Amino acid sequence: MSRIQPTKRYQCFIGGRWCEPASGQHFESIDPFLGKPWALIPRCDGRDVDAAVAAARTALERGEWASMHPSRRGQLLRRLGELIARDADRLASVEVQDNGKLYAEMRGQLSYLPQWFHYFGGLADKIEGSVIPIDKQDMFTFTSYEPVGVVAAITPWNSPLMLATWKLAPALAAGCTIVIKPSEFTSASTLELMKLVEEAGFPAGVLNVVTGFGAEIGEPLTSHPGVDKIAFTGGEESGRHVAHNAAQNFKRLTLELGGKSAQLVFPDADLDKSVKGVISGIFAATGQTCIAGSRLLIHESIHDEFLDKFIALAGTARMGDPMSMETQVGPITTQRQFQRILTCIEMARAEGAECVMGGRPATRPECADGWFVEPTVFMNVSNSMRIAQEEVFGPVLSVIRFREDDEAYAMANDTPYGLGAGVWTTDQRRAFTAAKRLRAGTVWTNTYRSVSYMAPFGGFKNSGIGRESGQEAIYEYLETKCVWMSYEKDVPNPFVMR
Template identity: 75%
Template sequence: MKDFRCFINGAWVNAQSGETFESTDPFTAKVWARIPKCDARDVDLAVDAARRAFDTGEWSKLNATQRGHLLRKLGDLILRDADHLASTEVQDNGKLYAEMRGQVGYIPQWFYYFGGLADKVEGAVMPIDKPDMFTYTRHEPVGVVAAITPWNSPLLLLTWKLAPALAAGCTMVIKPSEFTSASTLELMRLIDEAGFSKGVVNVVTGFGADVGEAISTHSGIDKIAFTGGEASGRRIAQQASGTFKRLTLELGGKSAQLVFPDANIDNAVKGVVSGIFAATGQTCIAGSRLLVHESIHDQFLEKFVELAKTARMGDPMDMATQVGPVTTQPQYKRVLSMIEMARNEGAQAVMGGQPADRLECGDGWFIEPTVFAGVRNDMRIAQEEVFGPVLSVIKFSDDEEAYSIANDTAYGLAAGVWTSDMARAFTAAKRLRAGTVWTNTYRAVSYMMPFGGFKNSGMGRESGQEAIHDFLETKSVWLAFNKDVPNPFVMR
């Protein structure tokens, strides 16, 4: 059993209540750690520390180049400790070590990228139409930022917020998911070692009702960057509106993968498998709707099921494992309930559709990779985010129908296109209402590329140069150098 503390104002402290809650390993279904159960009092302490650091602390006196040096140093430390951070995430959220190790090893690139970008954010001199005026713009940090992160990829999705926010000069209060707080707390050891001054980055752990709501309504927080479900995002937006907080919301998806008749079938099969069964389908970009042309539907589905059935399930720390457990017991139950719902709607389970009771799955929360055929796009299984290893297969007859079906959800996070016709690829990229469109690949991300969604999939962008501007305010500066003050009763 490992005991963690939260990190506030550069110190490791217990929750003000003295209470803790337990974290469970999804593979063994056994408790492995105790986490501080914070409340509004802890949020107040963290926000006060972040506010002081932003307004008057050492951090406020650093220039952008110095901030960049700290970010690059943090990236080096993460790379050094990538094995430990990755194994911590696996124990906490059950995702594959093979993926988590690669993911954590890639995370430093965000700190290198934004560390380099920190001193390259430029204002502009404006060619103003007023006489005797010199005008320019400058970009200033928005202030204290709260990052609220989910349980599926805690460190990566925190990094997408932390790196640009610190590069911009903001300070941070972080609330990780109550299911996966450990890796975020481990990262704070590296924040401390890198030399970030007190109060620049703080972590409060606990539940939404105790910590999340206190953050969303806190007058000392200037912006919230959230990744999670649509319902939670809507609640945060409503709570934050009382103090007009800036918001970046990266929410859910019901992403479609479109397979056209001219696609390379074997590559498309691999891409669709990656999109829905990698990470046990627990990604916001999961390609959970397969739209396949009617002329190749049967051939494609046969090949797809043949490959998907070879997926190895078991211990996520085993490098040979390809499908791990569902991260939380509530989510495990929810996925099973949605599978039952799909059956009741008339969808046909051609693969899986039940808990996995394989010996190699032990006592963990495993669900067999599941494929439903005969799905209509108006079924709930085609409209609602499952966040698990469940694929809905829908036929289409022509390109127009494919785009119509793909766009016919409340979400717009991602889409995949499989075709050998580049004209069709460019047309699809234009017609699909999604923040990311992949062609002949899927589930690729980079620190260089903006990421975010249309419609109910959120607002704002993370990664790429656009991301840093979500943590900056633009200030307009006017300098008048005329000797005589004009009529004070007339707008200039």
């Protein structure tokens, strides 16, 4: 696939209209492979946030969307899914140019994303309340569900459309309206998606996009009194700040934050399969994923053999242009993250960890002027080191030995995070034991990085609050209402609680 040329200029999308930001300003989006600007993104501010929230509020409370039957909402969701499938190639190319992830992976994600809209479109008219056999005479009591209201959806730079979809599909199925703030580093694909929202026929104001920087629009959006819920994916510190803002007027909150996921390789594991799985967990997506399996906990009896196989295979990884289907490791998305990864590598060296692979910027000719880091492996890591406790968000693996299963579970759980974990074993009893013992929202056994619209996703501890995907996700965007109806003939003592 070819890159979009020349520099493209975008507008923001508010109230069903394409418009210039109130500031009249734009900022550059940088192609991580070429290290050059390729798009101009609207620099919105609080005025645009106010307009977007007002448009979402109007759509929620008045007009076509407010009175739309859930079955019709489902039809619109399914239509949007069809349009995404039709334009998957184009959307994937935009994602790659914006964030540098592999076209092969982005194309696969874009082909799969329609399933979220089909799934939640089918769920839209199947959210049923219940009649409660209440313990009060002459009373009829039932529950119903209503949309939580206006949702602020804040997405990160590593998989913008996938992580937006995880929020949009259940929120729209529930009947909410949405203001989306994509990362300032990767806003283009979300704006491209709004063209399909228009084509699908969503009423004006149901979906709105404001783009720009955290202090200028993230802050006014997350603290806006017209926002009822925040759905956020990003880093732990930003998530903590978002939670603080939400608490000021008790907004509902979903947070999908960072991780320091462990992959546990037991002595009975299929070595060849587990080597590939661990590589997938840390070097796929250049390690720029919240579920990166960045800690390898490996039994001492297979430590040397496993690492020999691992380094031999990882060393063959093809780096270069992420648009090429042959590339396996692409660039780091932002220059700031590139520098942070290099800082973490030096931190590991200073702690006494032994670098046995990579550990430096990639200077291969095929990497051009991009922000590339060689896939990196550290041995002799203790679980207390910062490199084993802090999220790097890059292609850096820490290798930690263990002797007993209990020791492995304890080390796996001994971080502030609890997003994912991988288990490699052919022992069924051990697999079930590990799934129970590991404190993580997702445990993969003999696989890694598998996700589905049917399966809930989210974390324990500092990895977040709430769940995305699966049937559970739609309830994150609904409020439960209990209705009491009396049919008694007389009113008893009004001074006594019923």
